[in-house]
Amino acid sequence: MQQARNDAGKGPRRLSVLSGLWPFLRPYRVRIALAFVLLCVASGTILLVPLAFRDLIDFGFGAQSREAAGQGLLGALSLNGHFVALFGLAFLWALAVAMRYYTVSWVGERATADLRNAVYARVLSQSPQFFETLQTGEVLSRLTGDTTLIQTVVGSSISMGLRSLFQFIGGMIMLAVTSFYLFSLNLVLMVLLVLPIMVIGRKVRRLSRESQDRIADTSALAGEILNAMPTVQACTQEQEEARRYSDRTETSFVTAIRRTRVRAALTALIITAVMGTIIFVLWIGARQVHDGLMTGGELASFVLYAALVAGGVGTMAEVWGDVMRAAGATERLLDLLHAESAIREQDEPQQPAPAAQVGIRLDHVVFAYPGRPQVRALDDISLDIRPGERVALVGPSGAGKTSLFQLLLRYYDVTGGSVLINGQDIRQLSLHDLRKDIAIVPQDPVIFSANALENIRYGRMDATDEEVMQAARAALVDEFIGRLPEGYQTFLGERGTRLSGGQRQRIAIARAILKHARLLLLDEATSALDAESEILVQQGLNAAMEGRTTLIIAHRLATVQKVDRIVVMEGGRVVETGTPEDLRKQGGLYSRLAALQLDL
Numbered sequence: 001m002q003q004a005r006n007d008a009g010k011g012p013r014r015l016s017v018l019s020g021l022w023p024f025l026r027p028y029r030v031r032i033a034l035a036f037v038l039l040c041v042a043s044g045t046i047l048l049v050p051l052a053f054r055d056l057i058d059f060g061f062g063a064q065s066r067e068a069a070g071q072g073l074l075g076a077l078s079l080n081g082h083f084v085a086l087f088g089l090a091f092l093w094a095l096a097v098a099m100r101y102y103t104v105s106w107v108g109e110r111a112t113a114d115l116r117n118a119v120y121a122r123v124l125s126q127s128p129q130f131f132e133t134l135q136t137g138e139v140l141s142r143l144t145g146d147t148t149l150i151q152t153v154v155g156s157s158i159s160m161g162l163r164s165l166f167q168f169i170g171g172m173i174m175l176a177v178t179s180f181y182l183f184s185l186n187l188v189l190m191v192l193l194v195l196p197i198m199v200i201g202r203k204v205r206r207l208s209r210e211s212q213d214r215i216a217d218t219s220a221l222a223g224e225i226l227n228a229m230p231t232v233q234a235c236t237q238e239q240e241e242a243r244r245y246s247d248r249t250e251t252s253f254v255t256a257i258r259r260t261r262v263r264a265a266l267t268a269l270i271i272t273a274v275m276g277t278i279i280f281v282l283w284i285g286a287r288q289v290h291d292g293l294m295t296g297g298e299l300a301s302f303v304l305y306a307a308l309v310a311g312g313v314g315t316m317a318e319v320w321g322d323v324m325r326a327a328g329a330t331e332r333l334l335d336l337l338h339a340e341s342a343i344r345e346q347d348e349p350q351q352p353a354p355a356a357q358v359g360i361r362l363d364h365v366v367f368a369y370p371g372r373p374q375v376r377a378l379d380d381i382s383l384d385i386r387p388g389e390r391v392a393l394v395g396p397s398g399a400g401k402t403s404l405f406q407l408l409l410r411y412y413d414v415t416g417g418s419v420l421i422n423g424q425d426i427r428q429l430s431l432h433d434l435r436k437d438i439a440i441v442p443q444d445p446v447i448f449s450a451n452a453l454e455n456i457r458y459g460r461m462d463a464t465d466e467e468v469m470q471a472a473r474a475a476l477v478d479e480f481i482g483r484l485p486e487g488y489q490t491f492l493g494e495r496g497t498r499l500s501g502g503q504r505q506r507i508a509i510a511r512a513i514l515k516h517a518r519l520l521l522l523d524e525a526t527s528a529l530d531a532e533s534e535i536l537v538q539q540g541l542n543a544a545m546e547g548r549t550t551l552i553i554a555h556r557l558a559t560v561q562k563v564d565r566i567v568v569m570e571g572g573r574v575v576e577t578g579t580p581e582d583l584r585k586q587g588g589l590y591s592r593l594a595a596l597q598l599d600l
């Protein structure tokens with residue numbers, strides 16, 4: 001993934017990556033075919049328009065109109081008839097363009113929505129290891145920015161490009177047919193002019209990429225700072241941050257203006273080149289008309305075809321830039337879409353054993369985080385936890401307690417040994433079955449931007465309002481919910497910023513109680529509560545632990561005096577196990593910690 005990200009920013013994009021979009025377009029192939037037919041109709045119609053003009057001039061106004069009646073595209077039509085036919089062509093063209101626009105945009109929107117959903121679902125199935133190397137901001141920018149780019153290309157650029165290609169090829173053929181002499185002249189001039197335009201065009205592309213990178217820098221800075229506002233204000237860095245931001249916007253302004261300057265020059269050059277060519281050819285053509293070598297109508301249609309060809313070339317150049325950018329965007333999205341989770345599920349997972357309670361067995365478990373493979377976070381841990389047992393994990397910070405929880409939830413796989421639940425290796429179970437059976441109250445609970453009721457219901461989506469409130473009462477949530485303006489319906493704000501740490505913890509406890517899982521993991525579940533609430537919440541937790549196997553990580557030993565067993569960890573190893581009383585008598589690490597905490 002890291003490698004792919006590094007590659008994404010450099011070198012010419014491989015256009016073949018665009019074929020990766022086909023699975024998202026295939027379901028809509030009938031509509032795509034319809035759009036193609038409409039495109040052909042529109043292009044055909046527009047190529048007929050100059051011919052209609054030619055006839056109008058030669059047979060409609062001209063002196064020879066009467067004798068020549070019966071020739072030309074529109075045959076023997078009267079002057080009025082010519083105009084009606086011309087309008088008919090314009091209307092057919094408009095209709096085809098509108099229908100194609102609708103169809104193609106529909107396919108673009110639909111395919112991008114599908115792609116976005118597929119990528120998002122894929123990202124959600126990744127293990128935490130994935131998010132260690134990829135920033136969430138980057139995933140978001142891929143989901144929005146990159147998919148929008150693809151939408152532009154699928155929903156408009158490609159059809160614009162094809163239309164221009166038809167226009168170009170058809171126009172060139174018609175130019176040659178109308179006057180081969182003028183066509184050859186035109187061709188030589190075009191080749192001479194296209195070269196400098198291409199060189200400048202490349203410079204514009206480089207500058208616009210640079211300009212986009214600068215804008216991304218600005219948003220990255222703003223994103224980081226806005227997320228850290230309390231710290232910024234506590235350190236009184238607001239002015240400094242405003243200055244840093246304005247420095248970056250200034251840089252992106254300067255880059256944008258540099259690009260605009262080159263682009264303005266390019267526009268002037270293109271207009272001069274196109275108009276110059278047309279005027280030059282008109283001049284030569286006018287002399288030919290004067291000498292009777294071609295008719296006025298032929299000259300008029302020639303000029304119109306030349307304008308179509310020039311327009312076609314211009315659009316194709318623009319579309320080419322979009323297609324290249326979309327190739328880059330597709331590559332980045334497909335990277336995400338094809339990312340394999342580090343945690344692999346069995347093709348045919350076992351069903352979890354249908355026992356009322358779960359027993360856990362850690363068998364010589366060794367574990368090192370993938371980001372730090374040389375350091376063992378857990379080093380040869382063997383532990384048996386009986387069904388229904390309450391076990392506390394204690395030990396200094398960094399001992400590996402949380403890592404043990406991560407392994408039980410299978411956020412990571414063990415490096416050696418195995419984790420068994422009711423005798424089954426957890427790698428044999430599906431992740432869904434495994435995690436459905438575990439309720440966790442994490443150190444730093446997450447609150448979603450929804451109301452209190454929905455936040456608790458997240459533990460078990462099919463719970464009734466009454467069940468949710470019961471869990472809330474057990475976790476003492478109702479004690480503070482009652483004081484919120486709209487009770488359970490109160491919106492808890494972005495990331496729960498409207499709640500205190502202790503309140504957030506109680507919501508998480510209610511969520512865990514509601515889940516009714518057979519295994520309960522408490523990671524410092526009451527650390528943010530005051531002494532009084534802690535005693536009350538502990539009662540709620542006691543109710544939740546009833547009949548459940550429970551693992552409790554605790555720094556404050558007072559909270560785990562009633563557990564069945566304490567496991568003391570240090571440096572990734574289990575150094576002591578036993579009841580609180582036994583351990584105090586042993587005079588080891590636990591008794592030292594207990595002496596510091598409990599006897600003071």
Ligand SMILES: Nc1ncnc2c1ncn2[C@@H]1O[C@H](COP(=O)(O)OP(=O)(O)OP(=O)(O)O)[C@@H](O)[C@H]1O
Nearest residue numbers: 132369371372377396397398399400401402403404
């Ligand atoms: N994602 C990670 N990548 C690499 N190393 C990690 C990662 N998470 C934790 N560690 C390391 O693993 C070791 C064990 O961490 P762990 O979080 O399990 O400790 P802990 O006992 O729960 O500590 P605390 O009581 O402070 O929560 C620590 O040295 C830590 O630095």
